[in-house]
Structures are given as C-alpha cells and as structure tokens.
Amino acid sequence: MTGAQQSRWAAAAMPVTALLFLWVFSWGHVMAEIDSANMTALQKHVSFFDRNKDGIITPSETIEGVVAIGCDIAFARDFAARVHAILGPKTSPVDVPLPHLSIYNEYIYKGMHGSDTGALDANGRFVPSKFKEIFSKHAKTKPYALTHLEVKELILANRDPNDPQSWVAPIKEWGLIYDLAHDKNGYLSKDSVRGIYDGNVFVKLEEERKSTQCVTWQNLTLI
Structure with a gap:
C-alpha cells in the first residue's frame, strides 16, 4: 500500500x-x-x-x-x-x-455490522451461496476476480438504506484488502476474497511480505 x-x-x-x-x-x-x-x-x-x-x-x-x-x-x-x-x-x-x-x-x-455481503451469517459462519453471489452479480470482467470498480459496485449494492451508519465500514475493509491483495493487473482474485472471510488472505500477505524482505536482504548482502 x-x-x-x-x-x-x-x-x-x-x-x-x-x-x-x-x-x-x-x-x-x-x-x-x-x-x-x-x-x-x-x-x-x-x-x-x-x-x-x-x-x-x-x-x-x-x-x-x-x-x-x-x-x-x-x-x-x-x-x-x-x-x-x-x-x-x-x-x-x-x-x-x-x-x-x-x-x-x-x-x-x-x-458485526450491516451493509455487508451476507457471506457471513449473524453468528459469523460462512454462507457459500452468498459468497457465490459476489461473483455471479459483480465479476463482470473476469468470472473469478473483481476489478476496483467492481469492488465499489459490490459495496454500493449491499448498502442498507435503513442503516446509513453501516456504510463506512465496508468501504474501509474492502478498500484496505483491495489495496493490499490485488494482483499486478488490478484484479482481486476469488481466492483472495474467500480468504478475507476466514483470515487466510492475511496469512498469505504476511508470508509474501516475509519472502520479499528475505529476498531484499539477500540481494543487499551480495552487493
């Protein structure tokens, strides 16, 4: 970021x-x-x-x-x-x-806050059918990934008109994950989105960061 x-x-x-x-x-x-x-x-x-x-x-x-x-x-x-x-x-x-x-x-x-995708139920359990809807409704460029504009569309589509206070959290959460996890072509993959819900995307990001630091350190020692 x-x-x-x-x-x-x-x-x-x-x-x-x-x-x-x-x-x-x-x-x-x-x-x-x-x-x-x-x-x-x-x-x-x-x-x-x-x-x-x-x-x-x-x-x-x-x-x-x-x-x-x-x-x-x-x-x-x-x-x-x-x-x-x-x-x-x-x-x-x-x-x-x-x-x-x-x-x-x-x-x-x-x-838990409102204006979310419904991919987690009221108890925080994963709902596969709602997760699939994220891509069937919003992944228009590629079937298994979201562009920056599609992420924005996803956020807007899930806003609860009766709960305006819940609109801010999804913007920050999805914005942060998109900035950190999108690929070099600007796509947020289905695997990364799935990883948001169970935390695996965080583990992957930490591993990638450690790997990058290791490579950088190795390169510096060779100069």
Missing part, C-alpha cells in the same frame, strides 16, 4: 493518546475461552490478529498484525485505535475491567 493510500484510510481513524496506548499495552488479562477447532469463519478472520492465540486481541497485537500484512506503523496505530474503540466494548464480557479496549474472539459476532 502506498503512503497516500494509507493516509486516505487513516484519515477517518479515531485518535488515541500515547498515554492511553501505554495503559492498554501493559494491561494484564487471563486466557479467554475459545475452541480453535470449531471457530466460525469470522473468528478465524480475527484470529490472525490474536498473535499469542489466547482468545483476546489487544491493540498492540492488532498493530503488529496490520504491519505484518504490509501497512506502515502510523497507519497500523490509527487502524487499531478505531477498531478497538468500536469492537472492544461490544465484545468484552461484562465482568472484564475497564477500559474494554481488547477484542474478545468468543464474542466477535457481536461486532
């Missing part, structure tokens, strides 16, 4: 003071209950950012995960601030001490 693109997505992010981040990063917590063998697609999606796999995603873990998929640290901090301010209170158990900024994977379904 270019600096200009990251600045565009970060522009609407909620600012959080350095003091608050230090407070959150040093906050201790116990392991959350999470059955990794029976995760929903949505739980797998967010589990990528649960770097220590304890069922609880802290802002620092989200920052680490966002950097791992190819974003710069400034964007990652702004992204984490916005996401945790929204999802932390929604997914935190009532008996967890304030400030409720960590995201609990067990309750991530409570953070």
